[in-house]
C-alpha cells in the first residue's frame with residue numbers, strides 16, 4: 024500500500040522514474056529494465072526514500088549484527104583474480120597456510136564466550152582436498168559445538184569437489200555432516216563470462232556459482248550472495264547479476280542476505296586509479312534493496328567501506344552490519360580498506376546504530392534475535 028509520506032518524493036522525479044517509484048511504493052516488483060533506469064537516472068535522495076520504504080516494510084528500523092570472528096586458513100590460491108590483493112603462490116614471501124591444529128590454536132586465543140559464529144574463507148590451496156576441510160570442521164565443532172560455522176565460498180567448494188572427484192552435492196553433504204551450518208557469498212563477482220575472462224579468468228563460472236548455492240539451499244544450507252562492483256563492469260552487467268540472484272531466490276529462498284562489495288584498488292594487478300564515490304556506494308545499496316524484493320537483508324560490510332559510510336548506508340536500504348570481527352580478517356586491509364585492523368566492540372556497534380536512529384539487534388547466523396538494545 025502506498026504510504027502518504029512516500030508519495031511526496033514523486034513530485035521531484037522525471038516521468039520514467041515516477042512510474043517506477045509508484046510501483047515500489049505499491050509493493051510491486053520492478054523489472055530489469057526499470058532497475059537499469061534507476062541506476063542511470065534516479066537521484067541519491069529519491070533512491071534513499073524508496074529503499075528505506077522497502078527496508079522498513081521488511082525489517083522495520085532494526086539493524087542486525089552478530090559476534091563473529093573470521094578465520095583465513097591460507098592465502099595460497101590457484102586463481103589469479105586481478106582485483107585480489109590477498110592471494111599468493113606457495114613459497115611466496117608473505118604466503119601462509121595454517122594446519123588444522125594451528126587454526127584451532129589461533130581461535131582459542133581470539134574466541135570469547137560471546138562469539139556465536141566462525142566465518143571461514145581462504146584461498147583455493149592446490150593441495151587441500153575435501154578431507155582437509157572435513158577434518159577442520161570436525162575439529163572445530165568438537166571444540167566449539169555451540170558456534171555456528173559459516174564457511175567456504177562456492178569457489179572453494181568447486182575445487183574441493185573437483186579435487187576429490189565428487190559432485191557438488193556430495194561435497195556439500197560431507198561438509199554439512201562435519202559441521203558446516205551455512206555458506207558465505209564470496210566469489211560471485213559479476214555474473215558475466217566476458218567480464219570474468221578479464222577480472223577472474225580461471226575462477227568458477229557464473230552457472231557453477233549459482234548451481235552450488237542452489238544445491239546448498241536444497242540441502243538446507245543457507246547462504247549469502249555478493250556482487251563485486253565499482254571496477255570495469257557496466258550497469259547492465261550489475262542488473263543482470265541481480266536478476267540471476269533474484270531468479271534463484273524465487274526457486275529456493277535460501278539467500279539470507281545480499282552484500283554488495285565495493286572494489287578496493289590498493290595492491291592488486293587490476294590497478295584502477297580511482298574507486299567509486301560514497302554517492303555511488305549508497306545508490307548501489309538502494310537499487311539492490313529495491314530490486315531484490317525476495318532477499319530479506321542487505322548487508323554493509325563495514326571493514327570494507329568504513330564505519331562512517333556504513334552508518335549512513337542504514338538510510339539507503341541496509342539493515343545488517345555483519346559482525347564485530349575482532350581484527351580477524353586481512354582480505355580488505357591488504358586491498359586498502361578503510362579499517363586496517365577491523366574490530367568493533369558491542370558498545371561501539373550499538374552506539375553507531377543508535378546514532379543513526381535505528382534499533383540495534385544482536386542476531387545469530389540465521390537471523391534469530393539474541394538481544395535488542
Ligand code: V47
Pocket residue numbers: 106107108206207208209210211212247248249250251282284285286287288291324345354358
Ligand atoms: O569474492 C576480493 C571480494 C570476496 C577485493 O557472506 C574484494 O556474509 C573489494 O565474499 N576489493 C570475499 N572486494 C569476501 C566475501 C564476504 C565478505 C563479508 C561477508 C560475507 C558474507 C562475504 O571479497 C571475494 C571478492 O568478491 N574481494 N578482493 C578487493 N580488492
Ligand code: SF4
Pocket residue numbers: 100101102103104107108109110145146147178223226
Ligand atoms: Fe583466490 Fe579468491 Fe583472491 Fe580470486 S579472489 S585469487 S579466488 S583468494
